[in-house]
Amino acid sequence: MSPVSVSTNRVVPGPQEPEEKTYHPSDGLFTDAHVPDFDAYLALYKKSTEEPEEFWADVAQEFYWKKPPSGPMLQYNFDVNKGNIYIKFMEGAKTNICYNILDRNVHERNLGEKVAYYWEGNSPDHHQNITYNQLLRNVCRCANALKLLGVKKGDRVAIYLPMIPELVYTMLACARIGAVHSIVFAGFSSESLCERIMDAQCNILVTADGVYRGDKLINLKKIASEALERCKESMASCVQKCVVVKHHAFRTNTDASNKLQVGQTVKLYGLLTVYDGFLAGKNLNRANVKFSYIQHLNGVLHTVTGYMLYTSLTFKYVFDYHHDDVYWCTADIGWITGHSYITYGPLANGATSVLFEGVPVYPHVGRLWEIIEKYGVSKFYTAPTAIRLLMKYGREPLQRYDLSSLCVLGTVGEPINPEAWLWYYDVVGQQRCPVIDTFWQTETGGHVLTPLPAATPLKPGSATCPFFGVQPAILNEHGEELEGEAEGYLVFRKPWPGIMRGVYGNQERFESTYFRKFPGFYVTGDGCRRDQDGYYWITGRIDDMLNVSGHLLSTAEVEAALTEHPSVAEAAVVSQPHAVKGECLYCFVTLKDHKEFNRTLMEELKRKVREKIGPIATPDFIQNAPGLPKTRSGKIMRRVLRQIARNEKDLGDLSTLADPKVVEVLFSQRCEAAA
Numbered sequence: 164m165s166p167v168s169v170s171t172n173r174v175v176p177g178p179q180e181p182e183e184k185t186y187h188p189s190d191g192l193f194t195d196a197h198v199p200d201f202d203a204y205l206a207l208y209k210k211s212t213e214e215p216e217e218f219w220a221d222v223a224q225e226f227y228w229k230k231p232p233s234g235p236m237l238q239y240n241f242d243v244n245k246g247n248i249y250i251k252f253m254e255g256a257k258t259n260i261c262y263n264i265l266d267r268n269v270h271e272r273n274l275g276e277k278v279a280y281y282w283e284g285n286s287p288d289h290h291q292n293i294t295y296n297q298l299l300r301n302v303c304r305c306a307n308a309l310k311l312l313g314v315k316k317g318d319r320v321a322i323y324l325p326m327i328p329e330l331v332y333t334m335l336a337c338a339r340i341g342a343v344h345s346i347v348f349a350g351f352s353s354e355s356l357c358e359r360i361m362d363a364q365c366n367i368l369v370t371a372d373g374v375y376r377g378d379k380l381i382n383l384k385k386i387a388s389e390a391l392e393r394c395k396e397s398m399a400s401c402v403q404k405c406v407v408v409k410h411h412a413f414r415t416n417t418d419a420s421n422k423l424q425v426g427q428t429v430k431l432y433g434l435l436t437v438y439d440g441f442l443a444g445k446n447l448n449r450a451n452v453k454f455s456y457i458q459h460l461n462g463v464l465h466t467v468t469g470y471m472l473y474t475s476l477t478f479k480y481v482f483d484y485h486h487d488d489v490y491w492c493t494a495d496i497g498w499i500t501g502h503s504y505i506t507y508g509p510l511a512n513g514a515t516s517v518l519f520e521g522v523p524v525y526p527h528v529g530r531l532w533e534i535i536e537k538y539g540v541s542k543f544y545t546a547p548t549a550i551r552l553l554m555k556y557g558r559e560p561l562q563r564y565d566l567s568s569l570c571v572l573g574t575v576g577e578p579i580n581p582e583a584w585l586w587y588y589d590v591v592g593q594q595r596c597p598v599i600d601t602f603w604q605t606e607t608g609g610h611v612l613t614p615l616p617a618a619t620p621l622k623p624g625s626a627t628c629p630f631f632g633v634q635p636a637i638l639n640e641h642g643e644e645l646e647g648e649a650e651g652y653l654v655f656r657k658p659w660p661g662i663m664r665g666v667y668g669n670q671e672r673f674e675s676t677y678f679r680k681f682p683g684f685y686v687t688g689d690g691c692r693r694d695q696d697g698y699y700w701i702t703g704r705i706d707d708m709l710n711v712s713g714h715l716l717s718t719a720e721v722e723a724a725l726t727e728h729p730s731v732a733e734a735a736v737v738s739q740p741h742a743v744k745g746e747c748l749y750c751f752v753t754l755k756d757h758k759e760f761n762r763t764l765m766e767e768l769k770r771k772v773r774e775k776i777g778p779i780a781t782p783d784f785i786q787n788a789p790g791l792p793k794t795r796s797g798k799i800m801r802r803v804l805r806q807i808a809r810n811e812k813d814l815g816d817l818s819t820l821a822d823p824k825v826v827e828v829l830f831s832q833r834c835e836a837a838a
C-alpha cells in the first residue's frame with residue numbers, strides 16, 4: 164500500500180508563498196542516510212505493512228532476548244463489538260530493557276568509553292560527562308540501593324526529580340529490577356504529586372532536596388513531604404519509603420542548602436535516606452531480570468518489548484541517527500517525549516545526548532544556542548512553543564554562536580504554524596537542515612506521522628507521512644472512511660509495537676476513550692487533513708474545533724494565519740457562543756517584543772484570516788495577551804481561554820498551569836464588545 168503520491172523532485176522556488184512550497188534541503192547533507200530517498204521510504208513502508216511479521220522480526224534481532232517469542236509477533240482486537248480490546252506484541256518473549264540499552268552497549272558493542280550524556284545544569288557552571296561505563300555502574304548502584312530498600316519486581320516507584328543524572332539512574336534502576344516507574348514532572352504541585360502517587364499505588368518515592376529553575380529555588384523536598392502528608396490524610400497512603408537525592412547545586416553551595424532547611428519540618432515515612440553517592444554493588448546477573456513495564460501520566464501503560472523496539476527504531480530513522488551524532492532533546496523526562504527520546508530511544512542506539520536541566524532563557528536568551536555550539540549538537544529536538552518563545556528575541560542571539568554542527572531539527576507537541584516552521588528552518592537551520600515535524604501522543608509511545616530527514620520532501624506545518632507499520636485513516640462524523648483529499652478524525656486501523664497496552668487498572672476507560680467512538684479503529688482525538696499529495700496535516704484536538712455558521716474550522720489553521728503577521732509571536736483561538744452564527748472566533752494574540760496592539764493591527768489580523776481561510780473565519784474578538792495559560796509541558800489550556808472569553812470566573816483546577824498569574828491579566832483585559 165502506498166501512503167502517498169508525492170513527487171520526489173526538488174521543487175524549484177516559484178511564485179508560491181514560502182509556506183506553500185515543498186522543501187527538500189537535505190541534498191548532500193546525508194550521504195549515508197538510513198533511508199536515502201522517498202522511494203526507499205515507500206519500499207520499507209510497504210514491507211512494514213504487508214509483511215509486518217518479517218519486518219519486526221528483523222528489528223528484534225538486534226536485541227538481547229532471554230526467551231524469544233513463542234507465538235505470532237502481533238495479536239490484537241481493535242473492535243469493541245468483537246470483545247475486549249487488546250494488543251499483544253511478541254507474546255511470551257522475555258528480555259530486560261535496561262540490559263538492552265546499557266549492558267549491551269558496554270559488553271557487546273564496545274561503547275563503554277562513549278559519552279552517553281553531556282549533563283548541563285541549570286547554571287552553566289554545572290556540567291558533567293557520563294560515559295556508558297559510568298551510566299551502567301551508577302544504574303547498578305541505584306538498583307542495588309532500591310533493592311536494599313525493598314523494591315521488588317512489579318512494585319511501583321514514584322520519581323519526582325529534576326533533570327539531573329540521578330533521574331536517569333533511578334528510572335533505569337527500576338527497569339533493571341523490573342519495577343514500574345511513574346515519573347512525575349518536578350514542576351507539579353504537592354496535590355498533583357499525591358494524586359499520581361495514589362493512582363499508581365507507589366510504595367516508594369524518590370525525590371531531591373531542591374532545584375534551581377532559572378534563578379528560582381524550588382524546595383522539592385518540602386513539596387514531596389506535603390504530598391506524602393496529603394496521601395496519608397486520604398487514608399490511601401501506600402508510600403513506605405522516601406529517598407532524597409542531594410542535588411549537585413547544594414553539594415558545595417552551603418548557602419543554598421541552608422536556605423532549604425529553613426522552616427522545614429519534613430516528616431517522611433519509614434526510612435529517609437539521603438544519598439549523594441549510590442551504594443556500590445556488583446552488576447545484576449542479566450538472567451535474574453526478566454520483565455518490566457513502564458507507566459506514564461494518565462495511567463497510560465506501555466510494555467517493555469514493543470516500546471523498546473519502537474522507540475529504538477523511530478529514533479534511528481526519524482533523526483537519521485549515526486554514531487558520531489550529538490543529539491539533544493529539550494523536553495523533560497517527566498513527559499513521554501523525555502522517556503522515549505531522551506532515555507530509551509537514544510540509549511538503545513548507543514547515542515550521545517545532551518541532558519539539560521535549565522530553561523531556554525537563563526542566564527541569557529541565547530542559552531540553547533550556546534549549548535549547541537558547546538557540544539557540537541547535530542540533531543536538535545524541541546517544541547513549537549519553545550521556537551515561538553525564542554523567535555520573539557529575533558536573530559541576534561543566534562548570530563553569536565556557531566550552529567554549523569546542526570543537521571536535523573525536530574519538533575513535537577502541537578501543530579507547528581508555518582511561520583515558526585520557516586523561522587526554525589531559515590534562522591536556526593540556515594536553510595540547510597530539514598525540519599522534522601513529528602506527530603505522536605503519550606499513547607502512541609513514539610512517532611507515528613513524521614518525515615524522515617533525507618527521504619521526505621517537507622511542507623511547513625505538515626507532519627507528512629506515516630512511520631513504518633503505522634496505518635492512518637481519516638473518518639467522517641459517521642465513521643465512514645474518507646479517501647484522497649479529505650478532512651476529519653485521525654484514526655489508526657492497526658497497532659504498531661509502541662502503542663499503549665491499556666490504562667493502569669482501568670480497561671473500561673481504555674476502551675471508551677480510544678475505541679468506542681469508531682469500532683475497529685484507535686481514535687487519536689485529533690482532527691486531520693490529507694492533501695492532494697497524501698500528506699497529513701494535524702488540525703488540532705477535535706474538541707477544540709469551531710462550528711461557525713455550520714462550517715467546521717480548525718483552531719490551528721486560524722492560529723497559523725494570525726501568526727503570519729509580522730507583529731504576532733503567538734496566537735490561540737477559542738470559540739464563543741454567537742446568537743446568529745452559533746459560534747464565533749475569540750482570538751488571543753501575544754505580540755513580539757516592542758510591537759503595539761492597536762486598531763490598525765486588529766484590522767490587519769482580520770484581513771489576514773479572511774484572505775487565508777475565508778470570510779467565514781473572520782475573528783469577532785481579538786484580545787491582546789501578554790502571556791497565554793499553558794500547561795507545564797507548553798500546551799495552551801484552551802479550556803481556560805474559553806472561560807476567559809465567556810467571563811466565567813469559576814475556573815476549577817488550575818494546578819497544571821505553568822504560570823497561573825496570566826489568567827488574572829487576561830481577565831482584566833477581556834474584550835467586552837466585538838472588534
Ligand code: WT7
Binds near residue numbers: 600
Ligand atoms: C497531542 C499528544 C507526543 C509527545 C508530546 C505530547 C498534539 C503532538 C504534534 C504535532 C500536531 C501534535 C496532538 C496529540 N501533538 N505532536 N507534531 N503536530 N499536533 O504528548 O501530551 O500525549 O499530547 O499533542 O494533539 O494528540 P501528549
